[in-house]
Amino acid sequence: MTHSNPTSVTTQIRQRLEHAFAPHVLDVVDDSESHRGHAGFREGGESHFNVRIRAGIFEGQSRIARHRAVHDALGADLISQIHALSLDIGT
Amino acid sequence: MTDAKTQIDETVKSNDVVLYMKGTKEMPQCGFSSRVAGVLNYMGVQFSDINVLSDENIRQGIKDYSDWPTIPQLYVKGEFIGGCDIVTEMTISGELDTLFDDKGVAYNKEAADKIREANS
Numbered sequence: 001m002t003h004s005n006p007t008s009v010t011t012q013i014r015q016r017l018e019h020a021f022a023p024h025v026l027d028v029v030d031d032s033e034s035h036r037g038h039a040g041f042r043e044g045g046e047s048h049f050n051v052r053i054r055a056g057i058f059e060g061q062s063r064i065a066r067h068r069a070v071h072d073a074l075g076a077d078l079i080s081q082i083h084a085l086s087l088d089i090g091t
Numbered sequence: 092m093t094d095a096k097t098q099i100d101e102t103v104k105s106n107d108v109v110l111y112m113k114g115t116k117e118m119p120q121c122g123f124s125s126r127v128a129g130v131l132n133y134m135g136v137q138f139s140d141i142n143v144l145s146d147e148n149i150r151q152g153i154k155d156y157s158d159w160p161t162i163p164q165l166y167v168k169g170e171f172i173g174g175c176d177i178v179t180e181m182t183i184s185g186e187l188d189t190l191f192d193d194k195g196v197a198y199n200k201e202a203a204d205k206i207r208e209a210n211s
Contacts, residue, residue: 063177071160079160084123087176 009046012078017053020073025054031086047083059091095152103166107196108138111153112163116140123175124163130182133206135199136191168194183210 013028029052032045051070058066066089071079079085103109108131114120116128116138131138143150143162154160157171165172167190172178181187182203191198 063180064171064173067173067177068158076160084121085161086123 009078009081010049013049013051013074016073016075016078017051017070020069021053021055021057023053023055025052027052046081049082049084050086050088052088054090056091058089063089093152093155095148096156099149099152099156102139102141103171104169106139107168107194108136109141109166110138110163111141111143111149111166113142113144115142120144121162123161127163127165127175127178130178130187130206134187134202136196167191167196170194182206 010028010030014026017023017026017028027050029050030045030048031050032048034048053070058069061069067087070087070089110116110124110127110131112119112121112124112128114124116132119125119128128140141149141153143153150162153162153164157164159171159174161174163174163178165174165178172190173181178187181190183206185203185207188198188200188203190196
């Protein structure tokens with residue numbers, strides 16, 4: 001699976017976060033390879049993600065509220081496909 | 092509440108600091124769980140560790156209890172604080188110290204400062 005695949009997990013994460021928050025910074029990094037041999041790793045990657053997002057909509061929200069908003073935007077179906085998700089959320 | 096939720100509710104309300112994690116504080120089985128347990132250990136915080144890998148009902152139940160999809164999860168005096176990202180951010184910013192001060196949880200301030208020095 002490559003990142004150009006329109007249904008890839010990476011692409012879906014990007015699309016859902018862009019749609020929900022109109023971020024001015026959005027980095028979605030598939031960090032799976034660095035977890036090779038560890039729990040949750042699978043061939044083809046797309047199991048471990050680091051997401052860095054900056055959007056004005058998070059202004060005034062607590063850390064937990066920001067994370068919950070991102071969880072909701074990604075949806076349970078997508079989150080269930082991800083073994084590990086590291087979020088760096090700010091304005 | 093389901094049995095799992097009742098059990099979780101009793102656990103987080105009868106222990107000052109509880110970490111739901113994969114593995115134990117002596118032998119974490121996930122990098123994120125390891126990081127949070129490591130911070131608490133280093134800061135000298137007394138905490139109860141609950142290994143979700145040993146009980147599938149708790150593993151799912153804790154996600155339902157907090158409406159939070161990931162593990163680890165840290166609770167202080169019955170309040171859900173966050174997962175690895177949030178605890179790490181709060182450690183670096185000093186908010187975790189403030190939280191422990193406010194909640195009356197004992198910890199080693201010098202150790203916390205050392206973590207911040209190492210990450211500055």
